[in-house]
Amino acid sequence: MSCRSAYFAERASSSEDKAVAAELYGDAALNHNSARALYNLAYMHQFGLGVDKSLGVAADLYTRAIDQNGDAAVPASLLLAYLRLQQLLARLGSLPGSMDDYLDLVLFVAVVLLISLVAWRQPRPARPGLNGPNGGGAAAQPLNL
Numbered sequence: 001m002s003c004r005s006a007y008f009a010e011r012a013s014s015s016e017d018k019a020v021a022a023e024l025y026g027d028a029a030l031n032h033n034s035a036r037a038l039y040n041l042a043y044m045h046q047f048g049l050g051v052d053k054s055l056g057v058a059a060d061l062y063t064r065a066i067d068q069n070g071d072a073a074v075p076a077s078l079l080l081a082y083l084r085l086q087q088l089l090a091r092l093g094s095l096p097g098s099m100d101d102y103l104d105l106v107l108f109v110a111v112v113l114l115i116s117l118v119a120w121r122q123p124r125p126a127r128p129g130l131n132g133p134n135g136g137g138a139a140a141q142p143l144n145l
Helices: 003-007 015-032 035-047 055-068 070-092 099-121
Strands: none
Touching (some): 035 055, 035 070, 055 070
């Protein structure tokens, strides 16, 4: 049974299927250096899917996935930021009334907006050739026809 068939099976809602998937992801992460397996196992620990919920273990696994493969950096960083917000809110206590129902959505949107803002504010390097050799400066010369 593959990780995909164990976790995403038609009846994957059973805790046994998720536990099998967590075991297979752990094996793939340990024996095959799979960043995807580390990421998936971290997700399972973050939300308590088939394993005990553990934000600390999830944070460690996300960090290892990022270190293992740069392609995992964006999704793992997003969920790591979301996890840090979960930890902060857990320290502060629960929210009043029905706000807990929408907390996951609000946290995820906040993390995406924050990362988008940070990426937008990063200085961009000059692109040679657009407006002269230094990326700016000399104006384009008109064509003589």
